[in-house]
Amino acid sequence: MKMSADNFPENPETERKAADWTMRIDRGLSAEEQDAYSQWLAEDPSHREAIALYRWGWDEFDRLAGLQTTHHAEVDPDLLAPGNRFARKSRLIKAVFAAIPLAAAIAIVATVFWPDHVQRETPFASKAAIELIARIEQKTLDDGSVIELNRGAILEAHYTPEFRRVTLVRGEANFEVAKDPNRPFVVNVAGVDVRAVGTQFNVRLTGDTVDVIVSEGIVSVSPKEQSLKGVAGFEAPLLEVGHRAVMKLGDTPRFDVTVLSAIEMDRELGWQPRLMDFDDVPMSEIVAAFNRSNEVQLVLGDADLEGMRLSYSLWSDNVEGFVRLMESSFGMRAEWRGNTEIVLRDIRSLSR
Template sequence: MSETRLTHTQVDAITEAAAQWCMRLHEPDCTEQEREAFAVWLKADPLHALEYEAMLDIWDVSEHLPRPAKVIALPGRQPHSTWRRLGIAAAITLLALPLAAYSGWQLGWVPNAYERLEASSSMKTVTLPDGSQVELNLGTQLTFSNYKDQRRVNLSKGEAFFKVRHDASHPFVVQAAEGRIRVTGTQFNVWRYEDQVRVTLLEGSVLVTGNQNLSGDGLRLEPGMQARYKAGDYTPQISQTYADTPDLAWRNGKLVLDNLTLADALPLINRYLDTPLVLADNATGKLRIGGVFNTHDINQLVTSLPKVLPVYLSLNQDGKPIINGRPGN
């Protein structure tokens, strides 16, 4: 039985559909019905899934294409949405045509190497195309793009430890939330949960800014220093740390809570949970917790909370677990 071959027109139609789905699913007003229709389309043919995965890569690349000084919004669209649509169209063209791709590389618009990395149920160590190494904690997602003028990582969630190959003329930049970490060669850890980011430096030096839209390279960290910021911060908060800091215990599969308040501990705990815990009130958040826990079994920590603290667990209307302080405490 002969293999059925798709025509160029059919392949182009699938590519166009994948691009349309990619853009639509990233729109804030995408409906549940549309998402269900996308799921049906995705399962209809294995090629659909392959094309959509490729389109996600192009979507990430389009994020970094140079933005024009002025973008005229389409009717009913915000300027940022319009730019992303123009950007993805430009990225498809640049990556699809060899000559255009070469020109895009020379201009610093398009990477010559791109990888999407994810660690879900187990930690992962990967050597990047530039020779740098990255260790991914559980639940981590990031992308790596090698541009002519810089190496770029986008940490969308989770935590990663980087051993960056030194290259002074080709800086290594990590984007996390609204901030940026810039290095040439060093060892450092980046933790991100929602809009919170923590950078811990072991060797070398890094420049950290909490808002990459601001001018300047940011604050310089030396070994034994840590920077924290969240979306909207003007500058990071800098503090001293030490060699055996609990922030790096995850590399050994451990979560160390060093007499932290529940308010400070929850972001560290929630990154390992499918359904995050929520505090009932500020008073409950001031309770303190300590101990060493297995990152592969954080649910055991959750069930043990009422045994070690004056709290009890309940569910809110959305089915999320709530930590409540016991009356009288």
């Protein structure tokens, strides 16, 4: 995920809370803290943005932590004493050791920044556009449940012996839950609980709306308070295969349940990557296949390209790799048009 100071929340109190929750999450949340955290996330969309930013920052720190050296409990009292053989090292050796970190730093900077910029400069212009064509992430949790995270989604897992609880902080995810009748699987999203035992469903959080679609088994959907404490007077909708529940968040959550046709289901769940395996098909067909599965749309800028015949076995979310190889191996040039369109041109046509 790409983050920047542009999407930093401006409320200092929100920032402070987000930082506090980030620290607590890192050391592990108790059941009470988990409730309080879910409630805080549900209070305001800016809280979700803030926690996303701080979690990203924390993850970056984790990467640095991986570079720590080891520390020894025992101090060497003679370390700097005159006559210590290590204190007598020649200046040359010291200079060599001093040069290593410098060389490492230069190598890191060169590797991390230089090639990346060179590669991305031509076809992939804006940061927002890069995020739109990032690969869709798949996670397998400890119990074997498999989660597909749509681009930009953030998910946190908090498993206990009684519950398998995950929080969808932002975005959209599809859950294929491993069966465990003794340990319900609960997705908390903006204060709404989606509960399942062994099933498959999709959850999307956009602004103040939670959207749940069930593709296998049965799930229940309810505000968190009812779900956990059994408050009377609220009937949690039970969703079956093909059902969709759309919830408007607020003081009195409203649930609208509809039934989707097979075509509608395909369309709604089409963001999940699938392996596209075709033999000898025209380029126009390949482009259409990618466009059905991605927000970023490919456009053929030259009629000559439409008939170009390719065979391929590619994941539907790998637009980035496909476009890059079209440029490097198939004589094309890619140009961004806005943030959601890539125009492919036959490079020979540019000279005409």
